[in-house]
Amino acid sequence: xxxIDAKKQIDVWIAKYPKDRQSSAVMQALKxxxxxxxxxxxxxxxxxxxxxxxxPGIAAQEVATFYENYNHKKVGKHVIRFCHNxxxxxxxxxxxxxxxxxxxxxxxxKITADGLISVKKVECLGACVGAPMFQxxxxxFENLTSDKIDQIVNNLK
Amino acid sequence: MNEVCFKNLTKDQCYSLKTYExxxxxxxxxxxxxxxxxxxxxxxxxxxxxxRGRGGAGFPTGLKWSFMPRHSDGQKYVVCxxxxxxxxxxxxxxxxxxxxxxxxxxxxxxxxxxxxxVGYNYIRGEFMEPFYRFEDALKEAYEAGxxxxxxxxxSVNFDLHTHLGAGAYICGExxxxxxxxxxxxxxxRFKPPFPANVGLFGKPTTINNTESxxxxxxILSRGGQWFADIGVENSGGCKLFSVSGHVKxxxxxxxxxxxxxxxxxxxxxxxxxxxxxxxxIPGGSSTPVLTAEVAMSMTMDYDGIEKVGSxxxxxxxxxxxxxxxxxxxxxxxxHFYYDESCGQCTPCREGTGWLYRVLERIIDGNGxxxxxxxxxxxxxxxxxxxxxxxxxxxxxPVKSFLRNFRPEFEYYIKHGKSxxxx
Numbered sequence: 048x049x050x051i052d053a054k055k056q057i058d059v060w061i062a063k064y065p066k067d068r069q070s071s072a073v074m075q076a077l078k079x080x081x082x083x084x085x086x087x088x089x090x091x092x093x094x095x096x097x098x099x100x101x102x103p104g105i106a107a108q109e110v111a112t113f114y115e116n117y118n119h120k121k122v123g124k125h126v127i128r129f130c131h132n133x134x135x136x137x138x139x140x141x142x143x144x145x146x147x148x149x150x151x152x153x154x155x156x157k158i159t160a161d162g163l164i165s166v167k168k169v170e171c172l173g174a175c176v177g178a179p180m181f182q183x184x185x186x187x188f189e190n191l192t193s194d195k196i197d198q199i200v201n202n203l204k
Numbered sequence: 205m206n207e208v209c210f211k212n213l214t215k216d217q218c219y220s221l222k223t224y225e226x227x228x229x230x231x232x233x234x235x236x237x238x239x240x241x242x243x244x245x246x247x248x249x250x251x252x253x254x255x256r257g258r259g260g261a262g263f264p265t266g267l268k269w270s271f272m273p274r275h276s277d278g279q280k281y282v283v284c285x286x287x288x289x290x291x292x293x294x295x296x297x298x299x300x301x302x303x304x305x306x307x308x309x310x311x312x313x314x315x316x317x318x319x320x321x322v323g324y325n326y327i328r329g330e331f332m333e334p335f336y337r338f339e340d341a342l343k344e345a346y347e348a349g350x351x352x353x354x355x356x357x358x359s360v361n362f363d364l365h366t367h368l369g370a371g372a373y374i375c376g377e378x379x380x381x382x383x384x385x386x387x388x389x390x391x392x393r394f395k396p397p398f399p400a401n402v403g404l405f406g407k408p409t410t411i412n413n414t415e416s417x418x419x420x421x422x423i424l425s426r427g428g429q430w431f432a433d434i435g436v437e438n439s440g441g442c443k444l445f446s447v448s449g450h451v452k453x454x455x456x457x458x459x460x461x462x463x464x465x466x467x468x469x470x471x472x473x474x475x476x477x478x479x480x481x482x483x484x485i486p487g488g489s490s491t492p493v494l495t496a497e498v499a500m501s502m503t504m505d506y507d508g509i510e511k512v513g514s515x516x517x518x519x520x521x522x523x524x525x526x527x528x529x530x531x532x533x534x535x536x537x538x539h540f541y542y543d544e545s546c547g548q549c550t551p552c553r554e555g556t557g558w559l560y561r562v563l564e565r566i567i568d569g570n571g572x573x574x575x576x577x578x579x580x581x582x583x584x585x586x587x588x589x590x591x592x593x594x595x596x597x598x599x600x601p602v603k604s605f606l607r608n609f610r611p612e613f614e615y616y617i618k619h620g621k622s623x624x625x626x
Contacts, residue, residue: 063324063365065279068405070387074370078329106388113389113546115371116329128330132291133489133522134448136536170373170540171291171489172330175448175520176455185332 048095053079057099070102073110077117086126087118115169123158123165125203128182131168134175143179144168146193150200164203205471207434208442209299209306209418210458219337221344224305230350232424233309236316237358241424243274243317250420252428254440259285259376259413260488260518262506265420271400272318272410280320281409283385284311284417286327286334287369287376291489291540292520295444295456296414300327300334303418304341310417312351312362313424318410321361325414326381329369338366373544377592378411380546391548392592413518415444435461439505439516447472449523450479461505468504468521479525483608487517489537490597492604493530514604529622530609534601535563541598552595555586559602566613569620576606576613 049057056079060072076096081088088111097107111117118126129147131140144155147166151159158165174180177189188199212218212227224230235241250266257263272280284307288296299307311323327335342364345351353361367385369375375384379393382404403409419441423431432440439461445468448454452473459468465484475481484499485491492514494502502512509516524533542560547553559582562575572578583599590596606613615623 063367065405068386071367071385073387074329074384075368078368078370100387102387109389110370110387113372114329114369117370131536132540133485133533133536134292134454136533137449137522137524137528170543171289171293173288173294173297173328175292175294175522176446177294178448178454182330187330187333 048092049080049099050083053083054099061100069100070106073097073100073102073107074114076100077107077111081117086122086124087120089119121158123163125164125183127164127166127200128169128172129155129166130170130172130174130178130180130182132171134171134178135180138178140179143191143193143196147196147200150197164200205442206458208422208431208458209303209415209444210456211303211422213302218302219304219341221305221341221348224303228425229305229421230309232421233312233350236313237356237360239358243319246313246317246424249424249428253423253431254428254435254438255416255419255423255431256439256506257413258415258419258443258518260290260490260515262516265412265416268400268410268412269314269317271398272320273401273408274317274319276408279322279405279407280318281404281407282311282314282318282320282323283378283381283404283409283411284323284325284414285376285378285381285411286325286331286414287373287381288331288414288518289328289373289376290518290520291537292446292448292485292522293488293518294446294448295519297331297334298456299414299418299444300331301337304334304338305345306418306421307338307414308341308345308351308364310412310420311364313420314410314412314417315362316360318408320408320410321363323362323364324367324385324404325364326367326369326375326385328375329371335366335368342366372546373540374546374592374594377594380592381411382409389546391546392594394591436503436505436508438507443504443516443519445504445519445521447521447523449521450476450525450528451523452476459504462508463504465499465502465504465521469523472523475523475525479527481523482526482528483524483530485514485520485522485524485601487515488520489522489540490593490600491515491517492600493608494604495608527624529624530605530612531563531566531616531622534605535560535567537601538563538598541594545594545598549590549592549595551586551589552598555582555595556598558582559598566616571617571620573617575617576610580606 064071375390380390481496542556583602
């Protein structure tokens with residue numbers, strides 16, 4: 048259920064915490080396993096992480112459902128997380144989100160027909176002086192305009 | 205401007221160990237390793253500097269460090285709070301990206317002063333660029349023999365690790381952050397006991413903001429008094445202000461405490477498109493909003509902002525021009541707190557939902573005549589009735605928006621549309 052490579056990555060995190068405190072690594076372990084499983088977690092993968100870290104399944108489940116960065120439903124290969132909070136809103140994020148929805152032909156929360164992209168409205172990503180902005184996978188894109196968005200999205204493969 | 209955390213901002217590879225050391229970086233830490241500095245001296249200097257917690261609470265850093273039971277047996281921890289996520293706040297991201305070694309040195313010094321041999325820097329899960337930058341800096345510091353066990357045969361030990369979050373504003377609350385490092389849901393702990401007695405893994409722990417740690421090395425190398433003199437009474441030193449919203453050139457500015465708001469606005473290029481200033485949130489979304497007139501009279505320091513009825517917070521200045529619909533802004537903020545409430549305390553869990561839903565129905569044109577009374581009633585029931593400050597943070601904007609811009613809310617309820625937008 049968890050690949051050897053994923054276990055190696057998880058072990059790097061376990062080493063940061065005191066002995067017998069390996070459950071501190073659960074947040075990253077879930078992220079690592081999620082990345083290996085089409086960017087989503089299932090009940091089975093969460094249990095596998097719990098088993099690997101020797102913690103109760105429910106404790107891993109609690110973490111997996113508390114934090115926002117875990118996906119429990121199918122998402123696109125690329126997840127566009129568009130900030131809609133105050134500084135981005137003041138700089139036209141709402142219109143740009145509509146523009147993105149029109150361009151992709153999907154509403155926020157949905158996935159494009161080819162499974163490539165999904166869009167999500169998220170709360171502040173801490174880049175307010177670069178508003179409006181969004182995040183695709185691990186990368187931030189700031190000072191967005193409709194042209195810039197078109198360009199970025201056209202390059203997603 | 206840009207004298208402490210942003211000292212090297214314009215230099216080539218400002219984040220590298222080489223650049224940091226060339227400008228005097230790690231000189232304080234090396235003195236400690238040589239045995240030339242005592243914890244007592246460092247605490248005295250920090251107290252003299254007037255440095256107050258840069259994460260928003262403004263608690264004096266020197267005093268906080270003195271609370272740690274440094275002579276008690278057993279493991280102790282220092283933790284850096286880089287879980288930046290309050291709307292309007294984006295300064296720690298730049299410190300991590302552009303001056304990570306100052307954070308490392310600040311934390312190492314803290315570890316020495318508080319006799320804590322292990323540190324964790326909690327970086328929010330979305331900050332992957334800052335995370336890699338910080339990890340690279342950590343690697344450089346280890347390779348240069350600045351961290352680890354018995355560093356340079358000094359008998360000083362300090363190991364530093366990064367912990368990555370996974371998307372939860374509440375983890376910026378220090379006890380929620382500790383829960384999160386322990387691999388749990390980020391729900392704040394009841395205090396007391398305070399983290400200095402029972403913290404991470406049940407051990408004495410001190411948590412400081414990224415900017416606080418990053419300010420420490422420069423303060424100690426140039427002296428507490430030097431730092432204090434940059435600022436004003438009760439607000440020592442300089443501070444990063446994130447200026448965002450309707451300004452020409454939004455950016456982070458490190459300026460002396462006590463700088464006038466007018467000057468800060470000018471640094472950000474002034475209002476965009478010649479528009480007129482309408483409102484300012486001076487310290488991040490949790491701090492009370494101010495009208496233009498009041499904001500233009502304030503100075504950017506703890507007392508200066510408190511005097512006009514708001515708070516310095518994390519120095520997150522959100523500028524709004526006359527085209528801004530205050531009902532829409534408050535609704536967006538209410539959604540934030542509704543989304544981010546951890547669900548532990550009933551007044552916050554239920555109250556933030558009520559605030560958002562009532563505001564949403566006003567925006568949808570379905571507002572009822574007594575909705576303003578309802579909003580004020582709900583915020584009053586949240587205020588002071590929760591374990592952590594998120595509840596108050598959700599309540600405070602409601603009160604201040606209604607105090608300063610009530611006619612806009614009344615108009616929206618009566619006409620089903622915004623007073624300022626077509």
